[in-house]
Every structure is written in C-alpha cells, then in structure tokens.
Amino acid sequence: MLTFTEENYLKSIYHLSGEGQKPVLTTQLAEGLDTRPATVTDMLKKLAAKELIVYEKYYGVELTRKGKAEALTVIRKHRLWETFLVEKLGFSWDEVHEVAEQLEHIRSPLLIEKLDIFLGRPKADPHGHPIPDKHGKLPVTAQTPLAAVAVQQQATVRAVRHASSVFLKYLSKIGVYIGASLQVTERNAFDHSVHIVIDGKKKAFLSREASENILVTPG
Amino acid sequence: MLTFTEENYLKSIYHLSGEGQKPVLTTQLAEGLDTRPATVTDMLKKLAAKELIVYEKYYGVELTRKGKAEALTVIRKHRLWETFLVEKLGFSWDEVHEVAEQLEHIRSPLLIEKLDIFLGRPKADPHGHPIPDKHGKLPVTAQTPLAAVAVQQQATVRAVRHASSVFLKYLSKIGVYIGASLQVTERNAFDHSVHIVIDGKKKAFLSREASENILVTPG
DNA sequence: TTAAAAATTTAGAATAATCTAAAAAAAAAT
DNA sequence: ATTTTTTTTTAGATTATTCTAAATTTTTAA
Ligand SMILES: [Mn+2]
Ligand SMILES: [Mn+2]
Ligand SMILES: [Mn+2]
Ligand SMILES: [Mn+2]
Numbered sequence A, B: 001m002l003t004f005t006e007e008n009y010l011k012s013i014y015h016l017s018g019e020g021q022k023p024v025l026t027t028q029l030a031e032g033l034d035t036r037p038a039t040v041t042d043m044l045k046k047l048a049a050k051e052l053i054v055y056e057k058y059y060g061v062e063l064t065r066k067g068k069a070e071a072l073t074v075i076r077k078h079r080l081w082e083t084f085l086v087e088k089l090g091f092s093w094d095e096v097h098e099v100a101e102q103l104e105h106i107r108s109p110l111l112i113e114k115l116d117i118f119l120g121r122p123k124a125d126p127h128g129h130p131i132p133d134k135h136g137k138l139p140v141t142a143q144t145p146l147a148a149v150a151v152q153q154q155a156t157v158r159a160v161r162h163a164s165s166v167f168l169k170y171l172s173k174i175g176v177y178i179g180a181s182l183q184v185t186e187r188n189a190f191d192h193s194v195h196i197v198i199d200g201k202k203k204a205f206l207s208r209e210a211s212e213n214i215l216v217t218p219g
Numbered sequence C: 001t002t003a004a005a006a007a008t009t010t011a012g013a014a015t016a017a018t019c020t021a022a023a024a025a026a027a028a029a030t
Numbered sequence D: 001a002t003t004t005t006t007t008t009t010t011a012g013a014t015t016a017t018t019c020t021a022a023a024t025t026t027t028t029a030a
Helices: A004-016 A026-032 A037-049 A065-087 A097-103 A109-118 A165-174 A208-212 B004-016 B026-032 B037-049 B065-087 B097-103 B109-118 B165-174 B208-212
Strands: A053-056 A060-063 A154-160 A181-187 A194-198 A202-206 A214-218 B053-056 B060-063 B154-160 B181-187 B194-198 B202-206 B214-218
Touching (some): A004 A026, A004 A060, A026 A037, A065 A097, B004 B037, B004 B065, B026 B037, B037 B060, B065 B097, B154 B165, B165 B202, B208 B214
Antiparallel strands (some): A154 A214, A194 A202, B053 B060, B154 B181, B154 B214
C-alpha cells in the first residue's frame, strides 16, 4: 500500500513526463514537490524497489505500468473530487485544488465508484482536465491553445493548461469560463497579445502567456 | 497543526472519557487505538506538551478545553461525512465508518461548512449520533436503551450505541432502523431477551445485549 | 503488611520522510 | 581536452510514530 508521499511522487512523475514520454529529472521533481533533490533521490530508490518506477542513476525516472496505473488512480480521484466540490458544494474553480490534493488520497474503491455515479460519470473536471475511467483510460481530445487560433476564428473554451488560483481568478474576472465562445478580433504581431470577444458580447485583452494557457476547439 | 494520529488520540480520549467525566487510562487508549501502551505513553507526553490534554503519570488523561474543541471538530467532520455517504452516495449505514475515519482528517473549514449546508445542517448521523455544530455544541437528547423500556410500551428508535458493522447489518436484517417504531411484546425474566414488533408489523427476537445497544424515545 | 500481579513508563531500536553539507558524476564552457 | 558549472547522489542528522523488552509504580491478593 502506498503512502500519501509515494502517491504524490507518482502523480508528479506522470505529469512531468508529459503522460509518459520523456524521463523525469531529480531537480524537476524537487521543484514540483517543493522538496530537496537529496530527498527525491531517496524516494526514487524506494519507488524503484517497489517496481513503481524505473530509476537510472543520473539519467531520470519513468513510471512502470504499475506506477502509471497508480498515478492515474490518484488523478482520477483528484478530478472527481474537484468536480464534486464545484458541482455539488458550490466551490469556485479556483478554490478546489488544495482540498482535492487532500481528498485524492482517500482509499476506498467503493467511494470513488459511488462518487463517479453521483456526479453522472463526468468526462472532465472543472478545469476541463480529462477524468480517467476506472481502468485508467483517458478520453482523447484535440485541443489547441488560444494562441494558435487565427484572427476572426470562432473557438470554444475547453480547458485551462495550468490551474493556478491566480490565473483562474483572473479568467473569471474577465469573463472566460469552460464552454465560453471566443473570437480573436486582433493579434498584436509584436508580443502576440490578443483582443477577444467572449460570447459575442464581452471584450477582453489577453497576453500571449494567458492565451497559451487557454485550450479551445474550433467552432 | 495536528497530525492524523494526534487527532485520533484526541477523539479516542473524548469517547472513552464519557464526554469528559472520568480520566482515560493508558491501556484503554492502547486497546481503542490498536497500539501498544508504550506508544500511548509517548503520544500522551506529546499531547500534554501541546496543552491538548492534562496528563498525570500512572493516573490517566483528560482533555483540556482546547483538546476537547479539537476532538469535537474531528467528530463533527466524521459524522457529517457519514451522513453524506448515506444520504447522497447511497452507502448503507454499516459501510460508512471506515471511510469516514479517513475523511474526518481532511482539513478545510470551507469544505465542512459547505458540506453541512449541502446536507441541510443535519442534527444526527446515520447511526443517530448527534453532530456537533461548528462551535462544538452538541444537541442534548434524552434517549433510553430499549432494554429499559417496559413491556407493551411504544418506542421510536433514535440511535444505536455501538456502530459496529456486524451489529448494524444484523439490525437491518431483522428490520430495525433509525425512526422505526418498536413495541416490546414480551421480556424474558431469565435473560432479559425481548420479543418486539417493528412498525406494528414485523416481529423479532432480541438478546439483552442487542436491546442495550438500541436507543429509543418513548412514543 | 508483605508478595504477586497488573498497569505503566522508560530505554533502546526501527521505519518513513525530511534536511544540510560534502562528494561524485555529467554537462557546459573555455 | 581541460576546466568550470550544474546536477545528482551519498553521508550523516533530525523528527514522528511505532515497537519490544526491561524497569518501575500501583493495585490486588494472600
Ligand atoms: Mn487540481
Ligand atoms: Mn496529493
Ligand atoms: Mn463512525
Ligand atoms: Mn481517524
């Protein structure tokens, strides 16, 4: 059975690896988990001994099939709980992450199954992030950053890339939300900042960085 | 900030003290927390240093005002979560305790407040146990064990004393539930076992021990 | 009132997670 | 091809929780 710390490491490795492509480095993990590289090295040895990761000294780590499955279970729980907090308890999307960070470690397959049913088997969390099914399968979606959308093109907001509280609060303030219909009316050639119209009504101005972190589908 | 372990100790001390009457002994805690007396002694020193308990060597422990408040917060969370699991997720009353044992340690005052509202500020959990309000106040109730109810007297089930899974499953099987109307039709003078009628329909036979653990109000 | 039994505490050790400082390896720069 | 810098690992500690075994205190029973 995994400790909370071990679960957090697996989740972090999963996210940092880009869903399993590149190996993850010690310093990346130290950064992401807000701990010291020496601490990470210790934990990597432990996870490798449990066959949850493949760890090659000085090179980096990858998840094993088992480690990936564990990571996806934690991610599933995290996203289901975030959905619960927003849909049922009336949290706003910028308030849920920290609480879900705790709830994701609750161990009860029955609870997760019943929660999933209660929520109507949601496909995505309040930030548009896909929720793995109970077998760890993720729905595939073709989303592009708003930064890549052509001027005059119509697009629908599907997700945010980074779900930091400040960024989400900012989006709420200017009127951007999951499902909103956006149109880029102008793109500054110098810094790639954009003017947008939301739902054909509200106007807003976004930096390139912001537009990189809003994921949309055309139409 | 308290660790899970510290919270469990405070809760256990609260329950074992009979809501703060008698001092709690080392072996009682070791028994209740499924750990060794030596381990308990260590933890008691720690809790005493934090001024959550008054610990007198060889004599026993009592909660301080601060310790009692912490214990009641954990109990409040435990019972709100149990209510959620039964009312919203469709758990049965014999399935919720273990999960609530985990959920009770989630730290988020906002979550508890919103959960309380979502549930309609319930006064009691699925076992009839009173839910402390956010200030730690417990509703007072005058309940008597079914064992003390006179033959032919009408009584309504309000709570169960011990919420062990086997006992709860047994009650469900014979048709006893919170809110059920009971009538003792016969009491065996030898072993105090009773014959009861549930809701004027179903008949059942209960040992003295079972009837001690069913709490009712007259009428 | 002493001796035996039970309860409790202390001593010493283990595991988990963390840290700082030093050593070693790899990568980058001259 | 060296030297310098950066990254990573190792070594040695620290805190939290837990244990077993031994010592101590309290309680119970002769
Ligand atoms: Mn999150
Ligand atoms: Mn977490
Ligand atoms: Mn319970
Ligand atoms: Mn608990």
